[in-house]
Amino acid sequence: MKRLRKMIHNASFFCLCLLLSTGVFGDTDVMKSVSVMEGDSVTLNTDVKVQRDDHTLWMFGPQERRIAEIHRQTIYIDATNTIFEKRLQMDNQTGSLTIRNIRTEHTGLYKLQNINNRGTSNKRFSVTVYALLPVPVITSNSSNCSSTSPSSSQNCSLLCSVLNVSDVTLSWYKGNSLLSSISVSDLSISLSLSLEVEYQDTNAYSCVLNDPFSKQTTKLDISQLCQMCLDKTQTPVSVTEGDSVTLHTDVMEVKMKDQILWMFECRPAQLTIIAEILNNNIFIYDCDDLRFKDRLQLDGQTGNLTITNTNKTDSGVYKLQINNGVSRCWGFNVTVYAHLPVPVISRDSSSCSSSSSSSGSSVSRCVLLCSVVNVDYQNNTLSNNTYSCVVSNSFTIQTEYVDITKLCSVTVILYGMLFFVVTVCLLDFSYLYHTPPCLY
Template sequence: MIHALILMCFCLLGVFGDKEEVKISVMEGHSVTLHTDVTHIQRDDEIEWRFNNIRIARIKRSVDINPSYDETDIFRDRLKMNNQTGDLNITDVSSQHSGLYHLNIFTGNKQKVKAFSLTAYAPLPTPVIASDVSHCSSLTCVLLCSVMNVRHVTLSWYNGSHTHSSISVSEQKSISLPLEVEHQDTNTYSCVVHNPIRNQTKHFCLADHCRPCSDVVNGCGTVEFVVLRLVVTAVIGVAAVAAVIVLSYDIRSRRDEEKRKSHTSPTTASSDE
């Protein structure tokens, strides 16, 4: 009984072999090659590629020297299998190609299995930095670093070369990360969005984004300040119009008085004679 179990174990090892898994990252729109580590396919070899358990490419040297493709819509015209090594090349990679790929190599009664975990990353936008005026004060200000419509990224504030704070997302969304600093802060800050293969950095000048603010009238562009400025402008305008009207009325009154006096003067002189 023991001998039978040992023999079964050796048989299973001979059939399935050792399973390897390789993690691969690629930018969307680029190409990627999955390697078999085979230098030359032998006559009795069969190499098969599967994506999420669906066969997409195969070469069986005893039948044909050229590979065959069972292409689904997402792989149409994007696959090319090397007929000497069995390597699989995928062109114009998109997020739909992220997933698990299995390589099966059959040689006689032996099978070698290798797995590839592929992740396709979208191009990274440049972070945008803006002042959060709702938290503006005379001592500190809050800066917001934002990126739109991203996935599988980490957004971080850096103080020099040290990470100050971070936030990560896997699903596609827009994210913002606040940073509170003092107006007199002399440190060098930057905002970075990154994934495992690329990053985008936004440097900034603290003086351009963070200015002192008073309670009401301030330079932070608050709604209250804008409304107050409009009201003051309107009041000044009304006062100016009223002054013009009063001045015009006064000038007209003086002219009428002078005309009246000029008409009454001759009559008075005749009476005296």
């Protein structure tokens, strides 16, 4: 019995050794994580030396598609797998796999299988390819223009933005201290993070975009992005009520990083943003009283602001601010003039009178009245032989000509000299008559 037990024990030990030697227990599966930047090369190491009879296989993806192998010291690369486009190399000594100029689509699971007379061994590599991070863009996020002095404690609002990113974190830092951050794992998303600082802040601020492999940093230049718009330059612009007017930026083409801000004094000494271009997106706003009522248009290429169907409430100061690394700002003083009425000339019979001249002849005066209503001011103009009444402002004029034959008709032959008197809006014609027309 003891001998039988010993024989069974020896047989079991032999089988165990045989199983180990054939690889039943040698089928190991080790996972290794690898991170790499897009555009770089990465090598997945086998950590073995390939023997003559070894069969080394590399597979990719959940379906474990064969992409490269060494069999009897001959290298085979799958040329039909277009995702790699001649990027794969195998070391004939170790079987290590190198991927050159790697792209984000090469992210995934790589399986190494090595088969020989000693058994089968497996190793897995989880490869993550990180796209090149964009540089964060810092722009002004609100109206920096103010009538206050630069020593004001008013805050400057800033926005740090990035486009088309995934699995990243966007952060604001004050020196080395983290102020705020936002993270995202979605694919191809845009991120933005705001910050408010005082105009006279002298601390060092930076916006940082990072993923687990790399980071991009943009330092804040407060002196450029948080300038107080103290420029008093204002271009006068006149327009007739009902017409359209365009305020020009003199920009040939708005760039992606440019910010165009249009502001208006909706209330005295208070500028309100009424239109904006940011990241090539157009935003139209309005005053609290909605005075513009969908009458604002913004040109996406030049940033020019057009006000359609203008009315007198549109008169005022419009402020333009352009932020593209350096803030520039200037103003437009817009005056909307109402349509002028046509002057009305009438005869004022109540003012007609007669008198005697120095020669003893009777003198009759025809008094004319030129009238306009609901205007700010008017002027009268008199020419040599043709008489006209003109009402004008600094933008338009309206003229009415005097028809003497209708308003100052006479039935007798006149002689002597013609006298006239102009006083404000009254036009007096003095004629020498045998019989005064007013007394006829």
